[in-house]
Amino acid sequence: MIRRAEPNDARAIYEILSKTDDSWTMGVIESELKTESSRAFVYMDEEGAVQGFVDIKILYDEADLMHIAVSEEMRGKGIGARLLAKAIEEAEGKAIALEVRMGNFKAISLYEKYDFKKESVRKNYYHGEDAAIMWRRK
Template sequence: MIRRAEPNDARAIYEILSKTDDPWTMGVVESELKSDSSKAFVYVDETSAVGGFVDIKILYDEADLMHIAVSEELRGQGIGAKLLAKVIEVAEGKAIALEVRKSNFKAISLYEKYDFKKESVRKNYYHGEDAAIMWRRK
């Protein structure tokens, strides 16, 4: 099930993000969960354990996908796709932008399935690795 992230989810979100290539500090996680412009959601299993996280900022007529991550043991089960679909629903037709490591072929493939297109490159964005900037404009 996907539901709105709550402040008491911060520790579980932090644990998931700490194992990614682009971790956030606990302070950033807590700040995002409190931000008025941020809309954060979690995937929870039948025991209510958090297994995935997505955060989007909606600003005027655009949205920026800030982070999407699934716990290592749950990857490959379609949870990332469900979280991405939730972001698209919440954006309500607004254009959505994101940055992704150029070497993250699995993520790029997922984004392309949801009509994101590579539009440019941000050099050395990820500590020396380029990021593809992708947009979904619908």
């Protein structure tokens, strides 16, 4: 089940992000969940545990996909795709931008399935690794 993220989800979101190389702190997550332009959602399993997270920031006529992450044990089950579809729905037809590690082939493949296209590269964006800048313009 996907639902809007709530402030009490911050700890579970932090736990998921801490297993990635993401640097968001609890304070940043808590702040992001309160930001008016942010639309954050969680995926919950049958037991009610948060297993995935997506955050899209709506900015005027475009959107920025800030995060999408799934717990290690739930990867490969289509949760990321469902969260991405929810973020696209929330963008309401606006163009969506994102950054992704050039070496994250699974993520790039997922984004391409949802009509994101590589438009440029940010050198050394991820602590020495380049980032692909991808856009979905529909």
